[in-house]
Amino acid sequence: MKASAVACANQGLVKYWGKTDERLRLPTNDSISVCLDGLTTHTTVEFGRAHARDEFVLNGRPSPDPRIPRHLDLIRSLAHSELRARVESRNGFPASVGMASSASGFAALTVAATAAAGMHPDPKELSRIARRGSGSASRSIPGGFAELRAGRDDERTYAARLAGPDDLDFRTLIASVATTPKKVGSSEGMRITSETSPMFASRMSYLPGALTRMKEALRSRDPAKVAHLAEIDTLSMHACMLTSDPPLIYWTGGTIDVIREVIALREAGRRAFFSIDAGQNVFVNCPAVDAEPVRERLASLRSVTSVLLSRPGGPAKLVEEHLF
Numbered sequence: 072m073k074a075s076a077v078a079c080a081n082q083g084l085v086k087y088w089g090k091t092d093e094r095l096r097l098p099t100n101d102s103i104s105v106c107l108d109g110l111t112t113h114t115t116v117e118f119g120r121a122h123a124r125d126e127f128v129l130n131g132r133p134s135p136d137p138r139i140p141r142h143l144d145l146i147r148s149l150a151h152s153e154l155r156a157r158v159e160s161r162n163g164f165p166a167s168v169g170m171a172s173s174a175s176g177f178a179a180l181t182v183a184a185t186a187a188a189g190m191h192p193d194p195k196e197l198s199r200i201a202r203r204g205s206g207s208a209s210r211s212i213p214g215g216f217a218e219l220r221a222g223r224d225d226e227r228t229y230a231a232r233l234a235g236p237d238d239l240d241f242r243t244l245i246a247s248v249a250t251t252p253k254k255v256g257s258s259e260g261m262r263i264t265s266e267t268s269p270m271f272a273s274r275m276s277y278l279p280g281a282l283t284r285m286k287e288a289l290r291s292r293d294p295a296k297v298a299h300l301a302e303i304d305t306l307s308m309h310a311c312m313l314t315s316d317p318p319l320i321y322w323t324g325g326t327i328d329v330i331r332e333v334i335a336l337r338e339a340g341r342r343a344f345f346s347i348d349a350g351q352n353v354f355v356n357c358p359a360v361d362a363e364p365v366r367e368r369l370a371s372l373r374s375v376t377s378v379l380l381s382r383p384g385g386p387a388k389l390v391e392e393h394l395f
């Protein structure tokens with residue numbers, strides 16, 4: 072059977088960085104995110120006897136990513152199936168944006184593969200399965216502004232929506248800067264940070280208050296407040312990364328250029344705030360009315376290669392259009 076799905080990537084607003092169980096991908100802390108409608112992945116999955124082994128094609132090229140067959144194994148075990156699959160994925164944004172998103176990828180794969188395997192999971196179960204592929208992918212299932220609760224076990228660890236995509240006049244400008252070839256992946260980076268950073272414990276004690284403040288800002292539909300709190304959380308997470316041993320320095324000169332420009336924009340009266348995940352590119356969050364002037368300024372920076380405007384995105388969903 073064949074099925075296709077589209078899912079958005081998401082940006083951590085109160086970020087997930089640390090696991091209590093690596094195999095089950097149980098996070099150390101609750102996290103909150105916003106889906107990005109500018110960054111989507113479209114995936115088609117077909118299980119069948121015609122496929123001798125799992126095959127994965129990403130953006131037109133065969134990809135050896137071992138996490139894909141592992142995720143298909145999980146879905147096969149849940150569906151009591153032995154059939155191999157052909158999987159084809161396409162990102163709905165230019166490669167120059169430099170965002171290889173495991174969140175949109177595993178959310179779309181989960182929705183398409185469970186349907187292709189004949190399962191009918193509810194959103195909670197979909198979010199749990201997506202989490203096993205990549206923790207942040209669980210938050211792309213409900214879409215909008217979502218919270219992943221750090222439960223004690225698999226059953227209790229899934230994401231749910233806190234606000235819909237249209238509930239806040241919130242915009243994100245995704246500023247890409249020149250890429251650097253070497254990057255420590257999230258799983259390894261989280262392990263290094265939680266084992267070695269002297270600031271990790273202090274982040275853990277700051278988080279409950281940060282989560283409460285973020286939920287209040289979402290409830291009061293205040294985009295500038297949400298953006299400001301995400302900047303504060305970014306610096307907390309990167310303080311832990313920077314003080315890990317070995318240090319995790321995801322920022323480049325271009326990253327710093329964008330940070331400085333955002334601060335200058337604020338001094339000039341714009342409500343714009345930066346947010347950075349485990350990479351060099353910068354999300355600049357702002358209320359919708361500030362988006363265009365902020366975009367212009369970011370695009371004028373020499374170290375910025377592209378600026379993509381994104382609105383809050385919707386849930387991962389099945390679509391009729393198949394990629395093969």
Ligand code: DP6
Nearest residue numbers: 083086087205206207257258348349
């Ligand atoms: C920095 O979901 O990529 O973007 O579960 O190991 O696949 P794994 O990690 P991943 O981690 C994302 C971390 C982050 C912050 C966030 O999105 O909350």
